[in-house]
Amino acid sequence: MLHIFNRGFRYGTGVGLGLWRRRTARPGFPNKMVSSPHLIPCIEQNTSGKDAPPTVRQGSLNSQVQLSKAAGSYVKEIACGGRHSAVITDAGAVLTFGWGLYGQCGQGSTTDLLRPTCVSSLSGIQVVGLAAGLWHTVCIAADGQVFTFGGNQFGQLGTGAEQAETSPKRLDAAILEGKHAKKVSCGARHSTILTDDDQVLSWGWNKYGQLGLGDTVDRSIPALVPIAGCIPINIACGWWHTLMLAETSILEPN
Secondary structure, eight states, rough: OOOEESOOOOOOOOOOOOOOOTSSSSOEEEEEEEEESEEEEEEEEEEEOOOTTTTSEEEEEEEEEEEOSSSSSSSSEEEESSEEEEEETSSSSSEEEEOOOTTTOOOOOOEEEEEEEEGGGGGGGEEEEEEOSSSSSEEETSSSSEEEOOOOOOOOTTSSSSEEEEEEEEOOOOOGGGGOEEEEOSSEEEEEETTTTTEEEEEOOOOOOTTSSSSSEEEEEEEOOOOEEEEEEEEEOOOOEEEEEEEEOOOOOO
């Protein structure tokens, strides 16, 4: 069961009620629980009722919201961006919801989504991993391909261009040839992947050296992170930094 906490912003909660919660809602109150991929019990709470939409009363509101039809039986992976969210079903379908100003929901538009909506352009592609940044989203497919969409002001999509993408764009950089991405993480404006041959690639905003490339130059296409003496196991991006979990590959003498 998934619990969602928010500050009462109108974006990213995906409650699907067509209601925009205001800041009179208590910060940190768990306002949504997901128990199945097609039926979401939602809890909305406004502790004072002041300035709330007429349909949101003081106290709590319980509703069950139907998701759009998508392949699969249950949600198996989730990701949250600045004000948008994304989920993957067990069949590899991707649904997004929330703020869409930069195309970060991948629906071919910049419209906000109040309900989880299937990313139709990824139909037929089994997505096995995803991550969300401040204004962008990155997905990896079962065959190791990488798809990105959303804002691209700092190259965080890895397309080599500057424009935003409102629909998923497959990365075709030369460095990815023969690579199979198996893990992905997004910072505010940068992205990283871990490949099945134990390499880490990063791209996007690099003002604070968060790409791990030994400089502070932004990258608009994936770049290989120099790693010596260790085998990366996992990666995680913060707002302005990145962590890599690794094990040593150097055998100590007996």
